[in-house]
Amino acid sequence: MHGFDFSTLQWILFAVCALLVGMSKVGVPGVSMLVVPALAIVFGGKASAGILLPMLMMADIFAVSYYHRHAEWKYLLKLLPWAFVGIAIALWVGHVVNDEWFKNIMAVLVFLCIGLMLWKDRQKNGQLFPNSWWFAAVMGVLGGFATMIGNVAGPIFAIYLLAMHLPKKSFIGTGAWFFLIVNFSKFPLHILFWKTINWQTLTLNILMLPAIALGAFLGIALVKQISEQLYRTAVIVLTALSAFLLLI
Template sequence: MIDFTLLQWLLLFCCAMLIGMSKVGVPGVSMAVVPVLALIFGGKASTGILLPILMMADWFGVGYYHRHAQWKYLWRLLPWAFGGVGVALWVGEVVNDEWFKNIIAILVFICIALMLWKDRRKGNRFFPDTWWFAAAMGILGGFATMIGNVAGPIFAIYLLAMRLPKNSFIGTGAWFFLIINISKFPLHIFVWKTIDWQTLKLDLILLPGIALGAVLGVWLVKKIPDKTYRTFVIVVTALSAFLLLI
């Protein structure tokens, strides 16, 4: 597990940095991590590598924005999200790794499309504040986060639909993903068996990369135009996801 080439180590630390950046307001950047890790470890195994990294990074967001969370939206969404996690858990047991990688790639493409569509519809908030919309977003988000840790754009669309202000948006999202990721942790250990002491050791080695990414993320948000950066992230992510399909 720890015996990687120099290039693989560089890619792993870059992935850790991108996760750290995503937790301090760099939108969509963590999407590129999912297909890269799937190429290195395989589809299903990569989810167990990524989950503890996400959990460590989640604490950055919760620690700073926890007071701004809107819990009524979390209680509305979480039961459905747990249902989506359950469906994904079953799917992960019945498909082989090749199909697992294909599902991850398809979900990444769907999430990219949702990101682009969300950008085009900015200001046009016409989503209904109803139980069935929360159910649909919860199940889809739960499935996406269990299969490939790619539920960010789905959850973002739900919170935007609820017209939450910036701090509440970040705080509610931080708590949602921390709760969901903690609930997924034992499933990866005992059901999928994608997390063990070796994978956790690797995740801890990457912790400095997460912290460095958080620092760089704050700097990049100030320096790089948002439109240019988002375009770069989307293109790189789409190319990485395409590699999973070939």
């Protein structure tokens, strides 16, 4: 990325992605899954992960400021060490694959997460998961890998918390803290190892801050107006289409 030499369409797409990031942190589920492949198409796989991360960090601060008191730290302490293992694996994978393979891995992870979202919706009330260390280990490593490669750990983490049967506020608060800790931990790794974050990309992120804030306001209004089922169906279809475009 050399200078801000984007087309008008790219600027619009970037602003829409920032808008969706803001919406995703105020209770509009799954919408950030659409952002990941869209940014990868514009900026490339690895570069897009570094561009998206600071926007997610800004939104995480907003989420934690509202829900910080509701976190269930016993689940965070089970999951975080394994998530860091997954991040370390992804850091190595990012070094040894080219950008085309990076985008392919992102696309596969997005499809996997869509599948998990759909499967989770069909298994709302069953006691499907054990409350054991190995389940936390598997989900933690998967989530850490997914969040480092493409910032797509949301559905994986959501399935873990749903399996623990947390109430709504505890679910949101625990998730807010998890992603704040993980995303801020990834920040220096992107700078030092992948070199996907620099002053230029951070300037782009700051320019998108108003769009992130607007997305938060629009998200609050949207949640009140449309049915969750209609929204989730639209998100899944659009996200699957975007992930498919990554493979082309």
